[in-house]
Amino acid sequence: MSKRAMPQPIVFVTGNAKKLEEVKQILASGAEELPFEVTSQKVDLPELQGASCEEIAVEKCRLAALEVKGPVMCEDTSLCYHALKGLPGPYIKWFLQSLGHDDLNKLLAGYEDKSAYAQRGCLFTLCAGPGKEVRVFDGRTEGKIVEARGPTDFGWDPVFEPSESGGQTFAEMSKEAKNAISHRGRALQLLRTWLVNHAETFAQEAA
Numbered sequence: 001m002s003k004r005a006m007p008q009p010i011v012f013v014t015g016n017a018k019k020l021e022e023v024k025q026i027l028a029s030g031a032e033e034l035p036f037e038v039t040s041q042k043v044d045l046p047e048l049q050g051a052s053c054e055e056i057a058v059e060k061c062r063l064a065a066l067e068v069k070g071p072v073m074c075e076d077t078s079l080c081y082h083a084l085k086g087l088p089g090p091y092i093k094w095f096l097q098s099l100g101h102d103d104l105n106k107l108l109a110g111y112e113d114k115s116a117y118a119q120r121g122c123l124f125t126l127c128a129g130p131g132k133e134v135r136v137f138d139g140r141t142e143g144k145i146v147e148a149r150g151p152t153d154f155g156w157d158p159v160f161e162p163s164e165s166g167g168q169t170f171a172e173m174s175k176e177a178k179n180a181i182s183h184r185g186r187a188l189q190l191l192r193t194w195l196v197n198h199a200e201t202f203a204q205e206a207a
């Protein structure tokens, strides 16, 4: 499919190089090609606190569109423990930075239930420009929290064992295998399908 012309490409705004790497792989590998060019910009956007995952993701995308002055996509990842009623959720980044994997896992020491979900992280968000509607695409993967196994170069991948992985943590899986069942892969597939089906609407909003 040839790309549609827009005044500017869609900019994926993130401060996280590992997310960007996976997003590029996922977009390059799907059956449907995106109808628009996608570039990226490294900006660490401020994130709301004390709000729902969806409110945090929408506000982040709204700020990204103002920053870029054009069409943007963003994502916000949560890691939610069922025993902790969804926490750390969108605050996982700060928990992981302060505690590290071992102490993070100790949060669950007093609970039988080690299950968790990587949710709303994708919340992938898409916005045609400043002040335009922010659309949200929710990808979720269920799994459980285990002792860290596998490479430690991306966040909580070593401690998250998806239910569908045959016993491997995200960190132990190949990139292709992770992307096929990950929160990110699923949310991005929803975003891709929406853009393919609504290319005209989106191009008009961005004009």
Ligand SMILES: O=c1[nH]c(=O)c2ncn([C@@H]3O[C@H](COP(=O)(O)OP(=O)(O)OP(=O)(O)O)[C@@H](O)[C@H]3O)c2[nH]1
Residues within 6 Å of the ligand: 013, 014, 015, 016, 019, 043, 044, 045, 047, 075, 076, 077, 078, 092, 093, 094, 096, 121, 154, 155, 156, 157, 158, 170, 182, 184
């Ligand atoms: O092991 C992981 N596997 C993943 O698939 C994954 N996706 C995100 N994360 C981590 O979870 C927090 C989300 O916070 P987050 O969504 O605000 O991201 P971020 O601040 O790093 O980037 P961004 O907000 O600029 O896009 C950050 O610590 C990310 O490193 C992951 N860790």
Ligand SMILES: [Mg+2]
Residues within 6 Å of the ligand: 045, 047, 093
């Ligand atoms: Mg962030």
